[in-house]
Amino acid sequence: xxxxxQSPTHLIKTRxxxxxxxxxxxxxxxxxxxYQQALGQGPQFIFQYYREEENxxxxxxxxxxxxxxxxxxxxxxxNALELDDSALYLCASSPQGNTEAFxxxxxxxxxx
Amino acid sequence: xxxxxxxxFLSVREGDSSVINCTYTDSSSTYLYWYKQEPGAGLQLLTYxxxxxxMKQDQRLTVLLNKxxxxxxxxxxxxxxxxxxxxxxxxxxxxPLVFGKGTRLSVIA
Numbered sequence: 001x002x003x004x005x006q007s008p009t010h011l012i013k014t015r016x017x018x019x020x021x022x023x024x025x026x027x028x029x030x031x032x033x034x035y036q037q038a039l040g041q042g043p044q045f046i047f048q049y050y051r052e053e054e055n056x057x058x059x060x061x062x063x064x065x066x067x068x069x070x071x072x073x074x075x076x077x078x079n080a081l082e083l084d085d086s087a088l089y090l091c092a093s094s095p096q097g098n099t100e101a102f103x104x105x106x107x108x109x110x111x112x
Numbered sequence: 113x114x115x116x117x118x119x120x121f122l123s124v125r126e127g128d129s130s131v132i133n134c135t136y137t138d139s140s141s142t143y144l145y146w147y148k149q150e151p152g153a154g155l156q157l158l159t160y161x162x163x164x165x166x167m168k169q170d171q172r173l174t175v176l177l178n179k180x181x182x183x184x185x186x187x188x189x190x191x192x193x194x195x196x197x198x199x200x201x202x203x204x205x206x207x208p209l210v211f212g213k214g215t216r217l218s219v220i221a
Contacts, residue, residue, distance in 0.1 A: 004154075033208050042116070042200055042211030043155070056207060090154055092209075099143060101209060103155040 004104035012110045021076045021107045025093030032074040037088040086111045114138040116212035123218045130188040132215045134201030141203040146186045149198045
């Protein structure tokens with residue numbers, strides 16, 4: 001049990017729709033990162049938030065956006081969903097210094 | 113760009129040792145990690161090693177790092193059926209974690 005919780009656990013959306021995924025970070029952790037894990041692949045870095053500011057982004061288009069709130073929880077928003085967005089979305093929280101990243105159980109998104 | 117490579121499958125008998133290997137390309141990697149993922153679950157941090165170390169032991173787990181060859185390995189002693197999972201190697205350099213595709217470990221009773 002990492003103390004990182006994500007909601008919802010599963011979600012089915014239609015192509016073209018928008019989706020918001022949520023993450024509560026572990027107590028005391030001020031850095032949140034989001035990863036996309038396609039079936040049979042390793043997680044791919046989407047972006048990272050530190051103290052409510054985005055401070056790193058992977059190779060994902062602008063329709064992937066995020067927020068971090070004052071309590072360090074976070075949202076991942078994806079607009080104009082495509083079939084290839086179907087994946088497990090993982091949130092990780094890290095303490096100051098960022099040495100260890102603790103993952104939530106993920107949100108399984110299916111786009112039909 | 114940064115890249116992490118792992119073999120895809122490993123099968124061992126219960127009670128034997130398992131060795132999972134990983135190579136990476138980023139010479140600026142500061143930390144290297146091993147995560148475990150069970151079916152339908154998120155990633156569990158098993159252990160990590162700082163890049164100026166060459167070995168770390170934690171109970172049944174031993175991590176070896178050859179920085180010159182950019183090679184990382186995870187040895188699991190006395191492998192149990194509960195160790196069956198996918199194991200991911202990851203490195204952290206200038207960006208947050210870069211993962212390999214994972215090694216599926218199957219433990220035969």
